[in-house]
Amino acid sequence: MQFSEIPLDPSILKAVAEQRFHTPTLVQQKAIPLVLQKKNVVVTANTGTGKTAAFALPILHLLSTQNSDTKVKKIKSLILTPTRELAIQILENCNSFGKYTAIKATAVFGGVSLEPQKEVLAKGVDILIATPGRLIDLQMQGNIDLSTVEIFVLDEADLMLDMGFIKDIKKIESLCPKKKQTLLFSATMPNKIVELSDIILKNPIKIEIHPEQATVKNIGQLLYYLPKKNKTDLCLHLLRNTINGRIIIFRRTKFGVDKLEQTLLKNGYNAISIHGDKTQAIRNKAIEDFKSKKAHILIATDVAARGIDVSNVDAIINFDIPNVAETYVHRIGRTGRAGKSGIAFSFCSPDENSYIKNIEALLEKPIKVITDHPYPIAKPKHTKKQPNTVSKHKKGRKSTASKKKKKRWY
Structure with a gap:
């Protein structure tokens, strides 16, 4: 399978080709079609298997094909990730793959000033990438409204468990609409992550890339x-x-x-x-x-x-x-x-x-x-x-x- 065979918007495929990506990884081949069908998905796959593009590409497609009558962009997709570095990496991927679309993405995370992030959010974004702590801070200050979220992504769920973010995740998920598409990506699937997925996902399709496949x-x-x-x-x-x-x-x-x-x-x-x-x-x-x-x-x-x-x-x-x-x-x-x-x-x-x-x-x-x-x-x-x-x-x-x-x- 080639990326050109996946039914993505031509502007996204053009950006993918410019990045010299031609053959999707195994996790991308399995996940992208399901996300495009608006299915809830749980993916277990290790580092280096291409998980970020597996959710970024179909999200960009789904949002770019929508007709929006509002002048100010509202958050349609929330991507929750545990670390600042991961948030920056996901934002870079969204920007590079979505360079020929009108989709606007931003990332918010701790360790830097709140004010610049508030200014960007005030102008409106389609995709918000966030670490849990900073997201809750901004939401409590009235700078983030999650009532319009259509696609909710948990990236590196096991790492968020290790870092003690499970309660924050549950709180953030409850601020989003009940009717939404939810995607959970994790390197491993400990019991607490299985329990979490059972709570926040309805009838998910499970994809597992085994270690021997990833190695x-x-x-x-x-x-x-x-x-x-x-x-x-x-x-x-x-x-x-x-x-x-x-x-x-x-x-x-x-x-x-x-x-x-x-x-x-x-x-x-x-x-x-x-x-x-x-x-x-x-x-x-x-x-x-x-x-x-x-x-x-x-x-x-x-x-x-x-x-x-x-x-x-x-x-x-x-x-x-x-x-x-x-x-x-x-x-x-x-x-x-x-x-x-x-x-x-x-x-x-x-x-x-x-x-x-x-x-x-x-x-x-x-x-x-x-x-x-x-x-x-x-x-x-x-x-x-x-x-x-x-x-x-x-x-x-x-x-x-x-x-x-x-x-x-x-």
């Missing part, structure tokens, strides 16, 4: 077992000898992000970082510098990284192994996009062994272990029986390791 074949995955104290040394070793190009390094904590950034800067690397304690201006500049290649290494926490939309990331480093298996798939999905190759390096210390076990069970395959590095420790032996889908690969691991002359990925 494309052109992403190499390499695993390094080592002592925790040697992670920084291994990172520097690989940056000097193995890893090149544009790199994202994931750390679990804000302190860890700052500490690694200072170490890389002292060693002559052009590194920048983002996390929740940095101001919006600093975070925006960091992402822009990374996109424009002024900086080649970006260090981030998982929450901050949800707003990064960079198509040419050459490598990912999991400095800290995520304790949630699905997060691993999110991270590596930052590379290998648009049919290009990419590679993910994961550093596992003994206290993280159980995380790797869970990740491999989710992927239904083992991650290639690299022992040829300066700080190796023995690969752990799992004491509990692995799921059948994982254990059946054990022979494959052994045979791969025995072929010493086999060409390495790096």
Whole structure:
């Protein structure tokens, strides 16, 4: 299927072609036709699968084909998203895809002055992209009227759950008309998100892109077992000898992000970082510098990284192994996009062994272990029986390791 085969407004298809998007991703192929039919939809898909365009394109089409008699635009679509970076990313997508339409979109989020946002809202918008806290502030001050919303979108619902926004979501949804189209997009579907979808969606059609589908074949995955104290040394070793190009390094904590950034800067690397304690201006500049290649290494926490939309990331480093298996798939999905190759390096210390076990069970395959590095420790032996889908690969691991002359990925 090509975008040209999807019944979108010609002006939108023209903008899509200019962005050099020709073949829709799997989630776009499944979701866009349903949204165009005004169905309620619940989508579970990981980072890098094209979720933003899956709702932005059909929303632009539905709104652009409406006849509006009002001189002042009213909010017809509300897109709720957890972070400022995601709000900016969605706005950029709406503006680029809707450049040849009369649709006006804006984003409101915390960390910046209220007044400019109030001024834009007063002029009227068709699509409002918002973080929950700022939206409620503006609504309580009388600057936002949600009574005209026709399409309500929850983006990255699981992250909003993690950030404690569920009560705000329910309050915001209650301010919208009961009769509306609702779309829920989430990387994972924990029980509380399932319960929320049951409350706010009527007879939704469910779309699930499985991790093995999202973890494309052109992403190499390499695993390094080592002592925790040697992670920084291994990172520097690989940056000097193995890893090149544009790199994202994931750390679990804000302190860890700052500490690694200072170490890389002292060693002559052009590194920048983002996390929740940095101001919006600093975070925006960091992402822009990374996109424009002024900086080649970006260090981030998982929450901050949800707003990064960079198509040419050459490598990912999991400095800290995520304790949630699905997060691993999110991270590596930052590379290998648009049919290009990419590679993910994961550093596992003994206290993280159980995380790797869970990740491999989710992927239904083992991650290639690299022992040829300066700080190796023995690969752990799992004491509990692995799921059948994982254990059946054990022979494959052994045979791969025995072929010493086999060409390495790096």
